[in-house]
Amino acid sequence: MDILPQLILNSIIAGAIYTLVALGFNFIYGATKFFNLAHGIMAAIGGYAVFYFTKTVGLNMYVAIILGIALAGLVGFGLDKFIYLPLRKRKASNMVLLVASLGAMTAMQALIAILFSSRFKTLTENVGTQKLFTIFGGIITQTQLIILLSAAVIMASLVVMLYKTQFGKSVRAISDDEEVARIVGIHTNKIIGTVFFIGSAITGFTGILIGFDVGIEPTMGLNLLLKGVIASIIGGVGNIYGGVLGAFLLGFLENFGIWKLSGEWKDAIAFALLIVFLIFRPRGIINK
Amino acid sequence: MAKGEYNFIHWTPPVEENRVFIAELQRRGITKLGIFEGIAPGAAAVIADLREQLKETDIEIVTDQMFNFGETDFRSIIAKTKDSEAETYLLLAFSPELEILAQQIREAGITTPITSIEGFELSEQVDLFEGEWYVNAADPTGDFTDQFVAKTGKSPTLGAANGYDIFNLIVAATENVTDTTKPTPKQIASELTKITNFSGALGNLNVDPDGIIVSNAAVRMIKDGKPVTVTE
Numbered sequence: 001m002d003i004l005p006q007l008i009l010n011s012i013i014a015g016a017i018y019t020l021v022a023l024g025f026n027f028i029y030g031a032t033k034f035f036n037l038a039h040g041i042m043a044a045i046g047g048y049a050v051f052y053f054t055k056t057v058g059l060n061m062y063v064a065i066i067l068g069i070a071l072a073g074l075v076g077f078g079l080d081k082f083i084y085l086p087l088r089k090r091k092a093s094n095m096v097l098l099v100a101s102l103g104a105m106t107a108m109q110a111l112i113a114i115l116f117s118s119r120f121k122t123l124t125e126n127v128g129t130q131k132l133f134t135i136f137g138g139i140i141t142q143t144q145l146i147i148l149l150s151a152a153v154i155m156a157s158l159v160v161m162l163y164k165t166q167f168g169k170s171v172r173a174i175s176d177d178e179e180v181a182r183i184v185g186i187h188t189n190k191i192i193g194t195v196f197f198i199g200s201a202i203t204g205f206t207g208i209l210i211g212f213d214v215g216i217e218p219t220m221g222l223n224l225l226l227k228g229v230i231a232s233i234i235g236g237v238g239n240i241y242g243g244v245l246g247a248f249l250l251g252f253l254e255n256f257g258i259w260k261l262s263g264e265w266k267d268a269i270a271f272a273l274l275i276v277f278l279i280f281r282p283r284g285i286i287n288k
Numbered sequence: 289m290a291k292g293e294y295n296f297i298h299w300t301p302p303v304e305e306n307r308v309f310i311a312e313l314q315r316r317g318i319t320k321l322g323i324f325e326g327i328a329p330g331a332a333a334v335i336a337d338l339r340e341q342l343k344e345t346d347i348e349i350v351t352d353q354m355f356n357f358g359e360t361d362f363r364s365i366i367a368k369t370k371d372s373e374a375e376t377y378l379l380l381a382f383s384p385e386l387e388i389l390a391q392q393i394r395e396a397g398i399t400t401p402i403t404s405i406e407g408f409e410l411s412e413q414v415d416l417f418e419g420e421w422y423v424n425a426a427d428p429t430g431d432f433t434d435q436f437v438a439k440t441g442k443s444p445t446l447g448a449a450n451g452y453d454i455f456n457l458i459v460a461a462t463e464n465v466t467d468t469t470k471p472t473p474k475q476i477a478s479e480l481t482k483i484t485n486f487s488g489a490l491g492n493l494n495v496d497p498d499g500i501i502v503s504n505a506a507v508r509m510i511k512d513g514k515p516v517t518v519t520e
Contacts, residue, residue: 003367006363006367014361122413130395132397139395139396210360214360214388223358259368263356263359264327264356266355266356
């Protein structure tokens, strides 16, 4: 294992994970313009759903993965339908929506801990039995390879959906001005509900992949969300390409940063980068 | 020192665990030690004492990688240890970081033995450490173990004997206050630090003036998925 190829691989993998979270987060932010703090918990919902369906119900792993993704999407959709939409109808400010999302996140995190305990769990049967691949002297696991491919496929699919479909046009119209979009006949609430479903499903899938890679715990979503939000802000919040750019920049800076600094500085590097961007380029690398 | 007016500590202290740990390293002929250390006051105390005790030996710490608790991606700090030539890695972490770290060390193709102080026994995936040795508190006395098994049908887990001793030490300290039927916490605390040669579940116990009770450490190993004591 050579250090430089390994660090590059680690950076790319970290970037891919942050990309998946940032894609879902940015997709929802683009349409709603508020920081949905409950977004991270979708990763835990996806991961725990697969844990439940495979280990308790005994379903086939692939069926469980599909159900896990669908459940995360449905929970996201439900959050919009039963919490955010009523608040939006009452003209609640973004701050109110943010606080509501914080409450939803805390409640769902507690519910997962009650149902499954706070103990760390793995989705794989036998830990340490993953297939390993060597690329230019660096080692990558089978799950990490799937994470990389998934990030690329999901990003490409989102771009196609946004720019080549009627639904994407509607999303972009809402993103530009929700009121005008409604006036021209777009069912904004229906579109936003679908956006919540898709964005949450993407993060649910991310949680499942992380569950296979390292494991799951009820609080896993918060740290993921923080990194996803940092990636979104430094890349350009609400911008799909910006989120991807920010995610990889963050992944590389974190991993190369701790090459020369101690590992304990990893999170500090991420937040220092965020502060630098907030001061000098608050709209991110790609201005929308 | 046990900080706080009414506090005392009955847990095998780092100085004793490190004494046993270093003796085992020397017995195995290990001279280059690598460390992965989660940032926590307990781990810092163990490492500070370990560094002090290692000054008297020919064992060298060739790499010391620190990480925050809650971390799940150790791959880059593992890559940094590649050229360290460590002959064994000490993992000072607890679940879930311990298991993720061990898994990622093996996935990185590193076959160097891993060891721990306390960590392995508290793991929720003990099989990950099958065949690996580590240092932990010594077993309780046979009498305590027999009674525990007879009453509960299970072997005592780590800390069970400490809990039993702590309760009995407080009872003994309370009974030693003879000039009143309603002793105050201050009187009980005062009597507690005078206790010597107390026959406890972890052997003969003495409470020093700082409120610390020194109990023995032992080398243990995960064998057939269960912790077993190798040396006393």
